[in-house]
Amino acid sequence: MALRELASLEKYLGLKKPNKYSTQGDKKVPVLQNNNAPPLVGLVTIACHLVKEAKRPELLGDGAEGRAVVQQWLEYRVTKLDSHIEDTKSILKDLNLYMQDKVYLAGNQLTLADVLMYYGIHSIIDERKASSETGAAERDSGREGSHVERCQRLWRRWKLGPRHQADERHFDSLWTWLSRRRSST
Helix, strand or coil, X not given: CHHHHHHHHHHHHXXXXXXXXXXXXXXXXXXXXXXXXXXXXXXXXXXXXXXXHCCCHHHHCCHHHHHHHHHHHXXXXXXXXXXXXXXXXXXXXXXXHHCCCCCCCCCCCCCHHHHHHHHHHHHHHHHHHHHHHCCCCHHHHHHHHHXXXXXXXXXXXXXXXXXXXXXXXXXXXXXXXXXXXXXXX
């Protein structure tokens, strides 16, 4: 999953030269193979590197506080969302509460935190839909459906909130591209 996210991020950032990725370990941690430097390991490390390579520092946050908030959400993505073995309902509830009066996770513009959290939540929705379609979660279909719906409402609000025109174009193209990728797999 992380390798697909990194390839999508490259496309979103407009990077022309695709990078070479591999995974390591049981958790399939992404690794970026650099030609002239040691490999970079981890989703957040590689994603930050790609943002810097694309010369898009605004995606890492504005000012020291903004960068810290972006980093906080990137860590949340890896520690909570990626290992959502714990209660998914509480994760979505926390996100929903946090996003009640916000459009973006960190500040007033789209950041890397928004993009990576989007990918992470989208994978949870896919897993929920798949488990409910196979009948494994039929007995909890009311609850399962509400988790998916809550997550979809969160993303709709995120997507439709007021923001700059350029950010809207980028986010809409990311949303459209990811939706097409999901339906083709």
